[in-house]
Amino acid sequence: MGINVYLSSFDLDVLLEYRTLKPDAEINVLLSYGTVNNNYYDMIVTHREKIDSLILDSGAFTYNFANEFARQKIDLDGFRYYCKTFNDCFDFIFNFDVNFTDSGYAENCMNQKILEEMGIDNVVPVVHDYLGENTDEVGEFIKQYEIISLGSSKYRTDKKVVSEIVKRIKDAGRKVHLLGVSAYNSIKDVPLDYNDSSNWAQAQKFGYIYFWNQPYNPEKPDIMLRFRDNEIDNTKNQLMYFEDYDHRDEVEKYIKDELGITYRDLYGHNSTFCRQLVNTHYFVKLQDRVREAHIANGFDTLYP
Template sequence: MLLHISSPTVKQVLAFHALYPEWPLNVLLSYAIEQHFQEFQELHRKSICSLILDSGAYTLNKSSWTKRPKDILRGYANFSEFSSKYYDFIFNLDEDFTLHGYDVNMFNQIELEEANLDPVPVVHNLDNDEPDRFIDLGYDLVAIGQCEGGRPFKKLGRVVNNFHENNIKVHLFGVTEIELLDKLPIWSCDSSSWAQYVKYGQVMWWNSELVDWNPMEVLYFPKRQVEHDASRGSNYWDYIYQEQFDHYIEKNLGLTVDRLLGSNKEYYRGLVNILFFKEMERYITERHKKVHGFIFDE
């Protein structure tokens, strides 16, 4: 499975690559977010494994399209015509997230295809024949985006398994729930959670001391050491595995906990979380093969 880190900084990508040159990150960039595209695409492309481009429809939908650029379809097409050679794949401009958005989104899909691009179509309805239409149209990679009413496991599983049985790979947008990724034949996904956890002062790590199959733990670093908020995870200051965590970040990232508390704490906490998701990627990939027998055509 490919787990793409959504919009990391170039500095974080290069820092991780310096530590793990044989284990480069997979990265998702969004057309709707200002970032150093040239550095990712040209200067440091060899430091990245899979690089994919999202149209930014999710970002723009969150703002109810109030910040929508004029003629975004043409702008996205122009950008992609020049830059698509740097990306493993790009996504359609799936601007309509409603249950009845197929026609609008398919119009954009066709427009991009007529510009000699190869966008990945995005499903937004798990209940009608939308997924089957993409099977009939012969796509070999389909994404599943946000859906009205959510993406409950039973419905999502039915659609993902149907794609898999038809030799169609699935990219799942915005999901890194380990139990879900473990049980379904998801070929690719992406996560902005690493940054969201940083925003709220949290880090994640794999605690090998735990015997459970999912050894994920979340820590936070309150300003007052006596503060306790179970909803945020474990308080680092009285964490029973504090010594093991300190050893983990020193061994794997060359960090001491002081780095997670200093003036650049967001940057270093981000590195810890990126490592967590990279380890999750390897963990899920192994379980897909050895436990569930999921095989994806190359």
């Protein structure tokens, strides 16, 4: 099958509409305990059959970087009982790895054991000490677990470091999930089994859509197109307006043919929802493209 790209903290309305538009599409979803809302039950139980693979994150990232009010809603007791309640609905669950430091191995392992002692047997450990400066976390986890996740670290976007860790895990016959990294050029040459992205939602929040750049440019395979009804600080990404893109006609034809969404829809009263659908489709197709790149790199035979 190849890599699974998970849409992080997905929206129920988008799921239902996208599944209607694309009944045969492969939709993989990561939900986070840190952002639990009233729609989660419907995705976990009522509409579980509409999701191909469903996994659960502990909300540790939110715990570490959110405000105090948000942090108060995230604790180990609440998380473990949530896992216990819905355990059978998730393909796997990430550990409550709240210590993001290089010396957090002991604390995070203790949390892992607490979850496992409750009978939750699909908990995935999360590596934070990428270089093993305090503990050889990768080596320790390889001894015990089938899936190992690479979590928050200053090295998470360092392709050389990540590639070396992934190779070590794969050579040991284990599977690996890279948390929060989804750029095509960051994952196409790395034999990951799983990764996730919240960019489908972040894009519409800041008013832009993803599209595959035309003509194909290996240095910049995709492009982010912004809209004039959502002016943002554009100094960092230098985003182009949708209307100014040289291949705008191709974008319009593509989203009309694929999703039935028109240019007018992207600016209409339901524009946010339509842009979410466009970005969802981009990441579903991203999964296909990364799988193709992995096959071209021979990962399917190297790591069958």
